[in-house]
Amino acid sequence: MVVLARPHARYRRSYLRAHDEFLEAREGHRDGEGAWVEPADAGGYPGAAFSRAELETDEGFARLVRFRLDRSLEDTPRPTGHVPSTVYWIGGDDPAEYLGSLSIRHSLTPFLRDVAGHVGYSVRPGARRRGVATEALRLALPEAAALGLDRVLVTCDTANVASAKVIEANGGVLEDVRGVKRRYWVATT
16 A cells, blocks of 8 residues: 655654665665755745765754754745645555655746756666555545646656656657757646
């Protein structure tokens, strides 16, 4: 079973184990999750930072959870050029099992339109090839519809055949290829 859940403290142990899996696989960037360190910028964003040591504590992990939840709010400070986005953690059979992350960006900037799209997701290496991403994207479509999006742009690298299959399994229609990105539109209803 795959579920989409808003970030919650119950995922801490599994989330940190997943982080270790991503590091072991040499995958630093995780679509749908966001970085642990965001520097301050000239547009007034004060920056944010989380360390592994801090996230090992209840208080530190609670701060990360709040940070991820607040990303959906219009008035939350964010890096210049970023838009509100709703972050979900992909869960499994165990209510504390973290399988990955998925984010729905509420609108598109020129960068998002060309490269990243409305939806980004990543599945921890140990949970891949089990249909997790396909089901997570399927579950995200009604959530995107609830945000007023009748269709979402979902992109993947041209070399990422697995992600292309996830998008196509959810009704994705290829619009074009721009550089190394395949760009699909997926109806939300």
